[in-house]
Amino acid sequence: MIEVRRLVKTFGLKPVLRGVDFDVEPGEFVALLGPNGAGKTTFLRILASLSRPTLGDVRLAGFRLPGQAASVRRVLGVVSHQPLLYGDLTGEENLRFYGRLYDVPQLEARVAQVLEMVGLAARRRDLVHQYSRGMQQRLAIGRAVLHDPEIMLFDEPHTGLDQEASLMLDGVLRQVAARGRTVVMTSHDLLRSAELATRVDILSRGVIAASYPRASLEPASLPSLYREAIRG
Amino acid sequence: MDPMPKGLKALNAVTGVLFVVALYLVLFYAPREAVMGEVQRVFYFHVAAGWVGALAFIVAAVSGVVYLARGDHRWDRVGLASVEIGIAFTLINIISGSIWARPVWNTWWTWDPRLVTATVMELIYIAYVMLRQGIEDPDRRARFGAVYAIVGFLSVPLTFLSIRIFRTIHPVVIGSSDPTAQGTFDMTPKMLTAFMFSLLTFTFIYATLLWHRLRLEVLSERVERRKIDLTAGGL
């Protein structure tokens, strides 16, 4: 589903990604961990077609980036830590707007369905700037699944959420993943990642330093494995 | 530290010689103009500077197009260097035009199409530099520079045209003279020689400065890279 070979990204003369190799099979849920500055967000932005690779090969769903970016965007749903929502519009207006951009068929029904799924049906007519951060994140996920994408990218989605909101988010994440979608999620939260993901990768100093399928992983050992990987 | 390439050394020499010859032609060889007197000699370098300003703009716009099409960073360097040179020479053009206008028409400024257009062009150049200074990311800086160079370049003929229409429909005499009489003197063959030679010399000066500036930019980038390597521990 996702194939990345020798990905290099430099900003001017500054290298951020130094040859990343990364593969994700359909249906996998990969958690990408790493210290700040390792390049997680940059990497995700490249996968999301928001940023161009400097060198290397990136393919999603068989489409190559950046050349076939338009096709990639159609099958991609992205949630960043900014909600990408318009505060002056209501929840359902936001969804309707994105639905129109993505040309989602039977929009009204789909909007209702998605609102139900993320638990915001009751607040649909409220303005988004009246939502709590947790609600905004859930609506953002709703926006991202509106067009039923095969691949979902989450950039540290738990940022700024309290315990309860985080747990609710986990529920939605599991729902999203259960539909057989391919998910890549960056995170700082080691334990949560180990619970949700089928595989944990560690990005350090611009390369994938380690990769642990969940089957082979003892969640308790993750913190020390992590420290070892970033020291590397 | 790279030594100056032989080509550039040769160009320096050629340009130096051309300039000396041009000075001689302008100051001594060309005859004294009947009506305006010695101050008319400003005209040769004034127009030549204006020519370089226009040339610099064309080069910047074309470099912009090629950069956007190819993504090759070198074209961005050419665009930046060209604009910087353009700023200097357009300024020379405006100031020398002012110096020329004063004794001839008793005014420091005339609202004629060429002078106004040159000023607007200078403002666009400066805006280009300010735009670049405000952007951190080098790729974005280059792209925005290219876009603005293209947009600016396209607007200049329209500016010239608009002021021309302004003058023909509303002939306004500002100051104590008729500015539409600018440049109305016939050039004798000797004057023509001095004029053409000045254009040639200034073109060489442009090329020389461009080369020097490009070298400077390359060296500057190399320094940046070393700095990054030292702090980040290398690729």
Next chain:
Amino acid sequence: MADQAAVVPVRRGAFGRAVAAVVWKDLAAEFRSRELLGAMLVFALLVVLIFNFALELDVRTRSTVTAGVLWVTFAFAGTLGLNRSMGAEKDRGCLDGLLLAPVDRSAIYFGKVVANLAFMLVVEAIVVPVYSLLYNVPLLVPGLLGVIVLGSIGYVGVGTLLASMAVQARTRDVLLPILLFPVVLPELLAAVKASEGFLQGLAAADILPWVNLLLVYDVVFLVVAWMVYDYVVEE
């Protein structure tokens, strides 16, 4: 491995729907908060007021300076609107949301141009009658209204493109006027002159060159902006 063929069916009219969606979104959001329109309107009215004291618009001079005062007001208020309109997208990161959508980047551009034009026309629709009332100058001339629309189209066309760049710079607020005004000068000059022509009831032959210039400018810059917009929003 070979690339998968990029055959993803696109329904007819998707581009138009995307543009309409962006326009609707901007208008709806603004209708709720009315921040942008409020700011533009207050600013415009203040400028008109200041002109009253600065220019001593007595009855005789009024008819000749009206066109200039109006267009200077529109230009300044327009800058304010453009900055806020494009700034809002950048600040909340919403631009990414637009870029993620599988639509041509130019759909964003055209959507924004139409929305920004709508805002500008609303402000103009209020300022013109107010000016007319305050200074007892009849302004309900069809030709004038047409010029206002044409001129605004060109202004917003270039302004949206340049504002998209300016808001990404550190020096965001001052940068847009610096970038915009030298480039939009022919458009403003033509708009002022054409407006004046209609207000003073000049012959068609005198007004036509200006209207032509407006049309040419609008077409040239809308097309160019459409072609380069990709480079301005992509990373």
